[in-house]
Amino acid sequence: MSEPLVARRGGPLAGEIRAPGDKSMSHRALLFGALAIGETTIDGLLRSEDVVATADALRAMGVPVTEHAEQWRVVGRGIGGLRRPDTPLDFGNSGTAVRLMMGVLAGQNFQAKLIGDASLSKRPMERVLNPLRDMGLQVDGSESNAKGTLPLTITGPGDLVPIRYVLPVPSAQVKSAVLLAGLHAAGETSVVEPIPTRDHTERMLRAFGAQVKTTDSSEGTVITVIGQPTLQGLHINVPGDPSSTAFLIAAALIIPESKLTVTNVLMNDTRTGFLTTVTEMGAQIEIMNRREEGGEDVADLIVVSSPLKGVSVPDDRAPSMIDEYPVLAVVAAFADGPTHMAGLEELRVKECDRLDMTAKGLRACGVTADETESTLTVHGCGPDGTVNGGAEVETELDHRIAMSFLIMGLAAEQPITVDDGTMIATSFPGFNNLMNDLGADIRATGDCTA
Numbered sequence: 001m002s003e004p005l006v007a008r009r010g011g012p013l014a015g016e017i018r019a020p021g022d023k024s025m026s027h028r029a030l031l032f033g034a035l036a037i038g039e040t041t042i043d044g045l046l047r048s049e050d051v052v053a054t055a056d057a058l059r060a061m062g063v064p065v066t067e068h069a070e071q072w073r074v075v076g077r078g079i080g081g082l083r084r085p086d087t088p089l090d091f092g093n094s095g096t097a098v099r100l101m102m103g104v105l106a107g108q109n110f111q112a113k114l115i116g117d118a119s120l121s122k123r124p125m126e127r128v129l130n131p132l133r134d135m136g137l138q139v140d141g142s143e144s145n146a147k148g149t150l151p152l153t154i155t156g157p158g159d160l161v162p163i164r165y166v167l168p169v170p171s172a173q174v175k176s177a178v179l180l181a182g183l184h185a186a187g188e189t190s191v192v193e194p195i196p197t198r199d200h201t202e203r204m205l206r207a208f209g210a211q212v213k214t215t216d217s218s219e220g221t222v223i224t225v226i227g228q229p230t231l232q233g234l235h236i237n238v239p240g241d242p243s244s245t246a247f248l249i250a251a252a253l254i255i256p257e258s259k260l261t262v263t264n265v266l267m268n269d270t271r272t273g274f275l276t277t278v279t280e281m282g283a284q285i286e287i288m289n290r291r292e293e294g295g296e297d298v299a300d301l302i303v304v305s306s307p308l309k310g311v312s313v314p315d316d317r318a319p320s321m322i323d324e325y326p327v328l329a330v331v332a333a334f335a336d337g338p339t340h341m342a343g344l345e346e347l348r349v350k351e352c353d354r355l356d357m358t359a360k361g362l363r364a365c366g367v368t369a370d371e372t373e374s375t376l377t378v379h380g381c382g383p384d385g386t387v388n389g390g391a392e393v394e395t396e397l398d399h400r401i402a403m404s405f406l407i408m409g410l411a412a413e414q415p416i417t418v419d420d421g422t423m424i425a426t427s428f429p430g431f432n433n434l435m436n437d438l439g440a441d442i443r444a445t446g447d448c449t450a
């Protein structure tokens with residue numbers, strides 16, 4: 001059942017929060033733990049619906065995954081050691097969960113049926129299936145279609161062939177699926193990425209004991225994994241998610257007189273494009289206590305509301321802030337002058353067509369937004385203007401569209417309603433309560449008890 005939510009303008013936000021665990025690293029910690037020998041313990045794992053989908057799929061294939069006092073424990077089955085699931089594996093809304101799992105399933109010698117919700121069932125899987133087919137994966141033709149969308153039945157051949165694959169789209173999910181399949185193939189599997197994408201798979205696999213080499217070539221960075229290693233279970237601390245933190249930063253920037261401290265934020269430079277961009281726009285963000293934790297850079301951020309100016313965001317920055325464009329567009333609506341964002345073609349194949357739905361939502365709220373196939377220009381209202389709001393924004397099962405327009409509602413003249421807030425639990429469970437504890441006003445429509 002859908003749950004419309006409404007956000008109203010109120011006082012400033014203030015307080016200190018710990019960023020929720022990073023979603024990308026949470027999926028990987030569970031998955032790689034399952035491929036290791038021995039026990040992996042995980043602190044700080046994001047307990048969101050997307051990550052639970054990965055945990056449940058692993059359980060369905062015989063991997064003990066348990067949770068006790070907020071620490072997760074995975075008892076590894078080793079490379080190729082999963083068991084055939086008795087029922088279809090349901091990945092809900094999560095592209096990361098299903099695409100990374102395809103890489104792992106390619107290396108097993110059984111058949112599995114993969115399903116997802118209405119949003120995931122529209123998203124392209126060919127980008128992952130193509131290289132995996134080259135390695136030997138069989139995809140059931142009766143269900144697959146031109147776009148290769150879910151539901152799909154796939155069969156691992158038992159023996160995979162290593163490949164060298166040049167990524168046709170900048171996608172960490174595709175890169176990771178091929179590298180994970182490469183763990184199961186005899187020999188060296190390489191992925192070449194012309195534009196860098198998030199590198200958590202490479203870093204975390206090394207921590208588990210895999211040999212992962214990174215070299216430069218004329219085509220881009222070459223990441224090579226040596227197949228059939230023995231991975232060793234370990235302890236992982238998952239730092240805070242920079243993509244979820246972006247909503248907190250955005251709110252603090254556009255709600256006058258706000259001051260928020262967000263602790264334990266992942267600062268890996270394949271993820272910091274939003275921070276770079278809002279800083280160029282004039283955001284006052286103090287980066288404190290930079291430190292290394294579990295092989296990743298982490299810091300605490302102090303954000304205060306700031307006058308912002310429009311900027312031009314270059315296309316090669318897109319992979320480092322790919323999930324942050326909807327909320328950047330919201331921030332840009334309050335800036336002085338236009339903000340131009342380029343290289344956004346991948347936004348069209350996220351949980352919804354995020355480029356289109358962001359532009360539509362902005363226009364519904366009275367903001368001028370120009371969209372092309374791969375760009376978005378948002379005309380900011382500037383210090384003397386206002387963002388009207390007063391609309392019901394469609395979310396199409398997209399958590400980030402929902403959170404972005406709720407944030408906009410906290411600073412717009414009129415309240416903003418999003419048609420469904422239930423999907424927020426896929427990446428940021430407890431978002432409404434956390435925001436309200438900081439001083440925001442987000443409630444179910446019709447709920448007058450604030």
Ligand code: S3P
Nearest residue numbers: 024096170171172173174322323
């Ligand atoms: C992710 C990679 C990105 C991102 C997604 C998480 C990952 O997708 O949008 O939310 O964890 O690898 P693409 O790799 O498809 O760009």
